[in-house]
Amino acid sequence: MTTHTRALIQALIVIVIWSASWVFIKIGLEDVRPLTFAGLRYIIASAILCVIAARSPSTRASIRAFSGRDWAFMTAFGIIWYAVTQGAQFAALEKLPSVTLSLILTFTPVVVLLIAALTLGERPTGLQGVGVVAFLTGALIYFGLELPTAQLDGLLIGLLCMVSNAVSGVMGRYANKGGRIPVLALTTVSMTIGSVFLLAAGLIQEALTPVSVTVTTPAVFIQVGGVMPFAGSVLTAQALLIIVWLAAVHTALTYILWNLSLQHLTALESSVINNLMLAFVALLAWIFLKETLYERQILGLVVATVGIMAVQIRRRPQPA
Numbered sequence: 554m555t556t557h558t559r560a561l562i563q564a565l566i567v568i569v570i571w572s573a574s575w576v577f578i579k580i581g582l583e584d585v586r587p588l589t590f591a592g593l594r595y596i597i598a599s600a601i602l603c604v605i606a607a608r609s610p611s612t613r614a615s616i617r618a619f620s621g622r623d624w625a626f627m628t629a630f631g632i633i634w635y636a637v638t639q640g641a642q643f644a645a646l647e648k649l650p651s652v653t654l655s656l657i658l659t660f661t662p663v664v665v666l667l668i669a670a671l672t673l674g675e676r677p678t679g680l681q682g683v684g685v686v687a688f689l690t691g692a693l694i695y696f697g698l699e700l701p702t703a704q705l706d707g708l709l710i711g712l713l714c715m716v717s718n719a720v721s722g723v724m725g726r727y728a729n730k731g732g733r734i735p736v737l738a739l740t741t742v743s744m745t746i747g748s749v750f751l752l753a754a755g756l757i758q759e760a761l762t763p764v765s766v767t768v769t770t771p772a773v774f775i776q777v778g779g780v781m782p783f784a785g786s787v788l789t790a791q792a793l794l795i796i797v798w799l800a801a802v803h804t805a806l807t808y809i810l811w812n813l814s815l816q817h818l819t820a821l822e823s824s825v826i827n828n829l830m831l832a833f834v835a836l837l838a839w840i841f842l843k844e845t846l847y848e849r850q851i852l853g854l855v856v857a858t859v860g861i862m863a864v865q866i867r868r869r870p871q872p873a
Contacts, residue, residue: 635747684863691857
């Protein structure tokens, strides 16, 4: 087996694992509130990465060399990418089907393209313009002419997740430009900072969750404001196992595997494989969550996927 083939298989395994994350999140949300769930996942994952980073002399040296500007960037990047994007993803999954949110997030490269056009002067190609139109057509086919008003709040949270995902993607490109900040140092520091803010937001949400207390003598029902940690969540053994599994395998391990595969894959190959998540999420949600799709929705997903792949095809740079 060649190194390139091994990298392709490795990337596909990562995409399947990431797609399965959505199933585990939907199950875990039955017991744990979204922000607390996300905060615990990433605080544990960041602890694992801190141990890995501590064993790397080059990573420790690069972190010690951070300037004040670097720390300010890391803080902003961690808050946007982890606290906002991941928190919004968990909150949206509480209200939306997995495939619907996956389709919304698939629009991220289009927003990145628009941001690059406005800030970096990168003009989109004709193929990318066709891709945007194809994606919007696919989304229109999927949702139909009328948006589901019952899921409007979930759709708005999903849009927030998609926009913050695009902004953090541009920030990540800037941080990795020229390899100035090593990937492990960038991920470890930003995830640690962002997960602290995310878990703090979750605990605040828990504290504001009403707690129902039933008094048997006399038989009355009293509802008071919750002021205790995890007031709105039930940290069952299943929930804790899911959180630890997502943190260790679906976050820390897959981050390492994905970056190793990127050393041997082209940008187009990694983009195509990444876009397969939409199909894998739909398949796994159908098998494990009983989320069914109609023929019209399947057609919309196919058209949207083809469109987003066209958006991510970049022209090769002209030789000097």
